[in-house]
Amino acid sequence: MASIYDFSARTLAGEELPLKRFEGQVLLIVNTASACGFTPQYKGLEALQQKYGARGFSVLGFPCNQFGAQESGSEAQIAQFCSTHYGVSFPMFAKIDVNGAQAHPLYTFLKDEKGGLLGSAIKWNFTKFLVDRSGHVISRHAPTTTPESLAKDIETLL
Template sequence: MKTVYDYTVKKTNGDEQSLKNFEGKVLLIVNTASKCGLTPQFKDLQELYNKYKDQGFEILGFPCSQFNNQEFDNIEETTQFCQVNYGVTFPMFAKIDVNGENADPLFTYLKEQKGGVLSKDIKWNFTKFLVNRNGQVVERYAPTTTPSKIEKDIIQQLSLQETHHKPFHE
């Protein structure tokens, strides 16, 4: 059975990163935008990250310009904007498409695991996917669902232990 750990994503510098690096953690994967009415959610996401990162929680941000072109063209502008305006320290990745023929494979997988209302396509910026410690998608949240409304689900996932044994790494 596939999990998010089977995917590789591009970092802002263009290097590839395997999501296996986040194995055993509870993940919140979000398609973000810097010039959207929902952009202030960065502040709440960062607060959640600060609160739970030491308990095995990670937020992975994926900038996307597919909705009214609300993301900077240059990824450096995006990361600087997020850090300066919202103090974002959680990992941000290279700009991607979340829908269509050029959709990032990770987001294709996420949408297959948890479809939206009426369609699997992502409708807007700040759609959020909660992933358990085993790399399985457990919930999808609408763009307007605030991070604070997700907190109880994050706490629940953090309290659960992995159901499989991690391979031994030297």
């Protein structure tokens, strides 16, 4: 059975990072954007990273420009924005597509594992996937779900 460890993605710094590096950790995988109404969720995501990181948890951020062109900046601009405005310390990856023919294979896998209420397509920025220590997708959460509201689920998996 496939897991998220079968994939890799390019970081904002341009290096290919196998997700196998996160094996044994609980993960929250999120498609992000810098100019979205949900962008302040970066604060909550970083709070989760700070609270649970030492216990084997990590947020993985995947910028995406497919929704209202809300992530139009370069990788360097995204990194600067996340650092300056939200002090993001969790891994951020290069901009990807999450839907369509050019969707990153990781997101094709995530959507196949946990479809949404209105089909498997990602509907907007800040859709969240919670992954257990074995690399299996446990749950999918809508953009309106705040990072803070996932703390109990994360603690259960830790």
